[in-house]
Amino acid sequence: MNIELYTFFLVTTVMLILVPGPAAITVAKQAASHNSKLTFLSVLGVASADVLFFILSATGIASLIIASSLVFSIIKWFGIAYLLFLGISAIFSKAGPVNVDVQLTTMNPAKAFSNGLVIQLANPKALMYFSALLPQFVDPKEPVILQMVLMGLTCFIADLVVYSLFGRMGAQLARKRVKSWVINLINKAAGTALIATGIKMVTLGSTK
Template identity: 25%
Template sequence: MDATTLLLFVPACFAINMAPGPNNLLSISNATRYGFRAAWMAGAGRLIAFAGMIALASAGLAVVLHTSELLFMAIKTAGAFYLFYIAWQLWRAGPGTEGAAQAGATMSQLLRQEFLVAAGNPKAILVFTAFLPQFVDPSQPMALQFTILGGLFLLFEIAAIAVYAWMGVGMRRFLGDPRGRQLFNRSCATLLGGAGLGLLLSRRA
């Protein structure tokens, strides 16, 4: 893999990582409710999901998802309804600001939530199916190239988790009023619900 390929890959990859999406929105919401540390650590759930998707793409198994309309629909539907579930939880959440213990969320639950949101979005694995291979040279060892590109993607994703969690903490300072916090929770719920609806109505390219 030459330097020119990496120079093309890095900005495009970083833009994908930093784009607003269900997981990044979830980091903001978790940071406002539980703090930066909890939101940042919970992001490990999505990293595990993305690492698995990169491994599938490297092994060529992601082609099964790319070509199977039934499997694509099943994953898409499950992911959409899980987003609806999270949106409903946020909508019903109280305006308290005491953190995870009072809210009843454990770190394992937050990790699982991040993992399922990432794994339930077929667009994510299609990114690894359609995006990463564009930067792979078939004449060179494929596994090594996927490892390098996948490692960079995960590194940028860690940065995205930190940035969005930091944004959430910044917002929390202005959400001391219970009514403001409830409005924020319901705004996040609406956006997540909209993301779920968009996912449900989307069609595979």
């Protein structure tokens, strides 16, 4: 995987994670209600769920590459269309303010981890994201396993970093709402990144 393709993958992945969703709100609540150790365990749970989704997607995509280059190409173009759809939807979506209600409760480390794991596993969009995203950045002419490992580690680390930032924002979220214009700005930035990725993949595909 060349550096340009990897950079596109990294930016797109981070922008996807940055869009506030159930996992981000859960982590923020943990940070507002409990200590940083428990919050990190929730973040680790979210990242572990994404690892499972990534493995499922990567295994299927690797099988397609081995079985049929034509089928892989078809899936790749469907993925491009899906990325463009996600980008347009994010740009034109209307988001409301985010508010975190703090409820101080006792929680053990196992529950903190399972909360993050379950909330992300219950979100099938993550699996769809990976299924659409990975084919765009895989070069069938290079070692597929190494590419998958690199992208998997990147996703895991990005999850840890971004969701930890959501955790740090927990106290602020507990005191006041995050304004709707901030959420809309994040959505539009993420949407623009997704559309840029889709267009870039179309350009790369047309030059091969």
